[in-house]
Amino acid sequence: MAIDKSLISGNTDMLVLRLLKDRNMYGYQIIEELARQSNRTFELKAGTLYPLLHLLEQKNYLESYDGETVAGKTRKYYKITDSGCKYLELRQADWESYTLAVNNVLSGGVLLAGV
């Protein structure tokens, strides 16, 4: 499904951190998993993902280590850190407030009518 990229771009870090909260993954796996969980709505380019992963690692939200894949290849795995988890919680809370506000407007204020 094609979607306006600007809707995703500011929130890619949140999506990546959320995926890594469940299990440690390497770049290729992250793209595959994101596409699978979003029913192919979010199909990240590798060129977008790696700079983002490196940036999150610099900010200490992620840690990397060399791990082995099922096929026996060595890949750079990413793991969410404690500060990454805290940042994710904040981002999720922001996102929920944002979507609630957007939904309110889109529903013509119906959601707030009872308040």
Place this chain on the structure above:
Amino acid sequence: MQEYNSPDEYIADVQKHIRWKRAKVVVTKELYEHISDQFDFFVANGFEESEAMKKAIQEMGSADVVGTELDNVHRPKMNWLLLALIGLLLLIGMTISFMLLSTTETLPKVYGIVCGFGVAIFVYYVDYTVLIRYPRLIYFILSILAIITSVWELRNGFSVLGYSYTFYLLLCYPIALVGILFNIKNSGSNIGIVLYAIYACCPLVLAILNKSFTAFITILICSVFLLIYGLKLNWIKWNKLNIIGASCIVAFLAIFVFFINQFYGIASDTIHIDSTQFYQLNLFSALGNSELICKSSISINEQLLGYLYDHPISLLLYNYGIVLVLFLLAAFGLLFYLLYKTVKKQNTEVGKLLANMVLMIFGIKLVGTLMCEIGILPDFNIGFPFVTTGGVFIIYDLALIGIILSIIRNESIAKDWVRLKEKRRIENE
């Protein structure tokens, strides 16, 4: 989008946009791996190999965009606040020297600053992973130099109070021992603690033979820190037999020093607290008689005036008042905060340990000087880093700052860089 036939062509185009040479190889390694995974996927789904490769590269996105993004993330970093702080401390030190000392005494300091910045720039650009790639070589070169200067100075009588070139070489051991610790870790030796005891004790013996209390304390504290660190992470393997072995080495070296002392009298005043070197009218007296921002009206022990390097606080209090001293202490507080932050930020063990060593060496200098002022240590012969130290010491201090700036510079790629170097080292072995 441009069409590529091989990953090399694509990666070469990405690398064109990454300005930092060292980052080029390190940060594009993952892109190779990604193309390989994507290629495998397409081949498994029935594509011809050439077609699969083209598609896999196409999936990566524009090389120009990827390169530019990676360039934005991976830039050599610089801590300008730290650099400005060092500049400020050097400036204060120079001003004090010009005002309190003669030109002859101040000139070496000027040369020291010029040479020191040269050394710092050199260290800044040197790849600090050499320390973990050639640890024994570095250790042995340092030891040979220290032994040569030591013998020369002992014969020519330049080792008074440990103020010699051997002294500065000895102060480089904490840095060299970081590499040794990695060497012991990588070798996986079962007698790790025995090896570490040998490596750590040799400079300690040299420090004693050179009558250098300061070097002895510095190496002792740093090597014990590294030992605890190594034991905690299980890098240094040990058992009861090894502990006995390591204790025997320490005991043997202690006996060796004792006999050398007995027969040759080399270490006759080693770590000897001479009461005449204490100044009874020191810090407390100076504090009580100080003005806020000008010279004290009440004269204190004038003998102190000749000891700017050993009793900086008393002297500065007497000459300039409490405000300058408080300002200096605040500046050192900021320096230690910045060094501590650097330690905390490191994601590689080598970066963390090196930054820790620098922090500890500066810490020992500052605490040692303060203890000396209060009178609970004999002359520490060090003074405040950058402010009240001589020319050679400024070179040493700036070299340490060069190490810290080099660590900060490589922060964004350090982990991958160290990993790559480690891999090459293992392949070479």
